[in-house]
Amino acid sequence: MTETAFSRAQAFEPPEHVGRNPTIGEVIAARRGRRDVLKVALGVAAVAATVSPLALARAAEVPAANGMRFRFPELAAGVDERHHVAEGYDAHVLVRWGDPVLPGAPRFDPFAQTAAAQKRQFGYNSDYLGYLPMPGAANASAHGLLVVNHEYTNEELMFPGLVRQDAKAVAFADMTRDLVAIEMAAHGGSVLEVKRENGEWRVVAGSRYARRIDADTPMEIAGPAAGHPRLRTAADPTGRKVLGTLNTCAGGITPWGTWLTCEESFHGCFSGKLADDHPEARNHERYGVPGNWYAWGKWHDRFDLAREPNEANRFGWIVEIDPFDPASTPRKRTALGRFKHEGAFVLVNRDGRVVVYSGDDGRYEHVYRFVSRRPYMPGDRVANADLLDDGILSVARFTADGTLDWLPLVHGAGPLTAANGFASQADVVIEARRAADLVGATKMDRPEGIAADPRTQKVYLMLTNNSRRKPDEVDAANPRAGNAFGHIIEMTPPEADHAAARFHWEILLRCGDPAIAAVGATFNPATTRDGWFAMPDSCAVDHMGRLWVATDGNSAKRTGRTDGVWALETEGPLRATGKLFFRCPVGAEVCGPAFTPDDETLFVAVQHPGETGDSNRPSTFDDPNTRWPDFRADMPPRPSVLAITRRGGGRIAT
Ligand code: FEO
Ligand code: CA
Ligand code: CA
Ligand code: CA
Numbered sequence: 001m002t003e004t005a006f007s008r009a010q011a012f013e014p015p016e017h018v019g020r021n022p023t024i025g026e027v028i029a030a031r032r033g034r035r036d037v038l039k040v041a042l043g044v045a046a047v048a049a050t051v052s053p054l055a056l057a058r059a060a061e062v063p064a065a066n067g068m069r070f071r072f073p074e075l076a077a078g079v080d081e082r083h084h085v086a087e088g089y090d091a092h093v094l095v096r097w098g099d100p101v102l103p104g105a106p107r108f109d110p111f112a113q114t115a116a117a118q119k120r121q122f123g124y125n126s127d128y129l130g131y132l133p134m135p136g137a138a139n140a141s142a143h144g145l146l147v148v149n150h151e152y153t154n155e156e157l158m159f160p161g162l163v164r165q166d167a168k169a170v171a172f173a174d175m176t177r178d179l180v181a182i183e184m185a186a187h188g189g190s191v192l193e194v195k196r197e198n199g200e201w202r203v204v205a206g207s208r209y210a211r212r213i214d215a216d217t218p219m220e221i222a223g224p225a226a227g228h229p230r231l232r233t234a235a236d237p238t239g240r241k242v243l244g245t246l247n248t249c250a251g252g253i254t255p256w257g258t259w260l261t262c263e264e265s266f267h268g269c270f271s272g273k274l275a276d277d278h279p280e281a282r283n284h285e286r287y288g289v290p291g292n293w294y295a296w297g298k299w300h301d302r303f304d305l306a307r308e309p310n311e312a313n314r315f316g317w318i319v320e321i322d323p324f325d326p327a328s329t330p331r332k333r334t335a336l337g338r339f340k341h342e343g344a345f346v347l348v349n350r351d352g353r354v355v356v357y358s359g360d361d362g363r364y365e366h367v368y369r370f371v372s373r374r375p376y377m378p379g380d381r382v383a384n385a386d387l388l389d390d391g392i393l394s395v396a397r398f399t400a401d402g403t404l405d406w407l408p409l410v411h412g413a414g415p416l417t418a419a420n421g422f423a424s425q426a427d428v429v430i431e432a433r434r435a436a437d438l439v440g441a442t443k444m445d446r447p448e449g450i451a452a453d454p455r456t457q458k459v460y461l462m463l464t465n466n467s468r469r470k471p472d473e474v475d476a477a478n479p480r481a482g483n484a485f486g487h488i489i490e491m492t493p494p495e496a497d498h499a500a501a502r503f504h505w506e507i508l509l510r511c512g513d514p515a516i517a518a519v520g521a522t523f524n525p526a527t528t529r530d531g532w533f534a535m536p537d538s539c540a541v542d543h544m545g546r547l548w549v550a551t552d553g554n555s556a557k558r559t560g561r562t563d564g565v566w567a568l569e570t571e572g573p574l575r576a577t578g579k580l581f582f583r584c585p586v587g588a589e590v591c592g593p594a595f596t597p598d599d600e601t602l603f604v605a606v607q608h609p610g611e612t613g614d615s616n617r618p619s620t621f622d623d624p625n626t627r628w629p630d631f632r633a634d635m636p637p638r639p640s641v642l643a644i645t646r647r648g649g650g651r652i653a654t
Helices: 024-041 053-061 177-186 281-286 424-431 432-439
Strands: 090-096 126-133 141-152 188-197 200-203 212-214 219-220 239-242 248-253 259-263 318-321 330-334 344-346 353-359 363-365 367-375 390-397 403-408 449-452 459-463 487-492 502-510 536-541 547-551 564-568 578-583 589-595 600-608 640-646
Touching: 024 547, 090 188, 090 200, 090 239, 126 259, 126 600, 126 640, 141 248, 141 259, 141 589, 188 259, 248 344, 344 449, 353 449, 353 459, 390 432, 403 432, 424 432, 449 547, 459 536, 547 589, 564 589
Parallel strands: 126 248, 126 589, 219 330, 449 536
Antiparallel strands: 090 640, 126 141, 141 188, 188 200, 188 212, 219 239, 248 259, 259 318, 318 330, 344 353, 353 367, 367 390, 390 403, 403 502, 449 459, 459 487, 487 502, 536 547, 547 564, 564 578, 589 600, 600 640
C-alpha cells in the first residue's frame, strides 16, 4: 500500500454540520461527542472504522424507548418484479452489470458479450459494498470511492440460449472457453469513484481510481502460509503469487482505508478428481473441493484438481486491496485463516489493536476472530500496511450458560501439533476448519454478516439457516432443529474489550413468521406482518447505532415475501421489533448495506435478480422472471447497486 492523502484527511471523520448551521442541541451533543473521542484515546471505548464524534453525538439525539428509533412509513412485504422502498425515499440505480468501469469499456451488449469487454465493465452479482470518503472532499458523504464485490455468475441469466450449466444435470454441455473467460472476468470486484450532485449519485467517468479486479488479477500471498509448499503450483513455484480472487462475498473496510474482500464459496470453481490417498484429499474434502459449479477446469489446468492439486489452497482467504492506488497489488492475508469467509468486520479495540470478526458460511461451520499483535497507528499508513499479517486467530465456543470463549488457533497449543498433521502455523491457517473442530468450536447455523454497535460494543451475528440440523444436534446457540429461518446472536465483550478471551452472548432473535407457532420466531409483538423476516445475511449498524438486516432466501413459497432490508431494534422495550424498509425484485437477495458517514445515503446491492430460486419455472436469459432494472425486452435482469436517499434530504429513518 502506498501513502496517499488519506491519512492526513481522516477520511472516516465526516465534516460536521454539512450544509447547514448546527442547532443548539447538536452543539451540546457534539460537545458530548468530543468527550467520547477523548475516551477512545484513553482506551475506554472501542471505535469501529466508521464511527465519528458526530455520530456518537447523533446517537444521543434519537429517542430510545418512546417508539421505534427508526422513523419511516413501513413498506408492505410482497413479491413482484420490482424493487420498493419506504414512502418518502428514492432508490436510484447507480450502476448495473455491464456498465463501464474502465476507460474504453464498450457499450454493454448482452447478445455479444466478450471477456475483453467484461474486464472493463462492472461485474456480476454484487455483494459487499464499502464506502470510503474521498480525502479532502468538501462533503465526505457526497464524494468517495465505492468498492464492490462480484460474488458469482449465473450463466443461465447472462448468456442467450443457455439453461443452468452444472456438472450433474447437463455436464456443462453449453459452456465454451469464451463463456468461461467472461465468467472469470465477471468475478472479483470493482472500485468506483462516486459523487452526489444535486441530490443524485453518479459514477465518475474516467476516474483515476477506477479498477476492475477479476479471476486473473495478479495478487501476493502474505502471512504465515506465504511460500509454503502446500501453496506452490506449477505456475507459481514460490507459493507467493496467485492469479485472482473468486466468489468474493462480503468484506470490510480497515481504519487505514483499505478494502477487505472475502473469498467465500471458492470450492465451486474447482473440478476434477484427486486420488483418495493424495495428501490434500482430506483437506479438500473438508472444504467441499471440488464443488463443480463451473466448467473452468476444462480450459484452465489450475482449476482441475487432477492437474493442480494445490491451487485450491490459494483461495478461501481474506484479500486486502488499496482502493486509492489502482496499481497496487492485492494481498491475501493468510493469518486470518482459510475458510468460506462471509465477510470481515474490522474495528480498533480499546487498546489500539485491530480486531476482525469473520463468519464461515457453511452448515455447522464456525465464527472466527483475529486480533492483531501490533496496534493500529492512526495516520501512519505504512505502519498499518501489514498489520493483518501478524496476530492471533481464534474461534468461538458458545456455552449454554451464556459465556462465549475464543479458542486460539495457534500451532503447538492444545491439539494443533504435528501429531494431528499441523507441522506449523501455515498448516493451521490452511486447514482452519479442521483446527477449529479439534479445539472444540461450536458448529453454527451458517454464520454470515457480523457488525458491532460502536456505542454499546455489542456485536451482532447473523446465522442465516441450517435446515439440516437434527433434533439431537441442537445446542443453546443453535436452538432449532431444521432451522429454516435463521437467527441473530448478540455477543458482548467485557468492558468493551474485543480482544478478551471470554464474552457473553444471548440470542437476540429467532427469525420467521411469528404467526405460525411451530416456527418459534421471537419477534417483539410490536412487529407488524410486514416487519418480520427470515434468513438474515448481510447487516450494518448505522452511525446512530441502529441495526439493519438484509436477507437472502425469502420467497413467495418460503415466506410470502422477497428479500429486503429490515430495521431491527436491539434495545429497550421494543428490542427485536422488525420494520421493512426496502425490498428487492423476485429472485434477488439484498447485499452489502453501507451508509455514508452522514447516514443520508444507504447503498445496497441487488444480487441475482431473476434467479430461479424455489420457483417451479426456470428463469433464463431468454425467459427471465424479471427484467429488472431496465425492463426492456432486449435486456436480461442485471445485478445492480442502488443508492437510497430521503426525498428532500436528511438522515435515513429519522
Ligand atoms: Fe455469499 Fe454467505 O453469502
Ligand atoms: Ca450472495
Ligand atoms: Ca451472504
Ligand atoms: Ca446467504
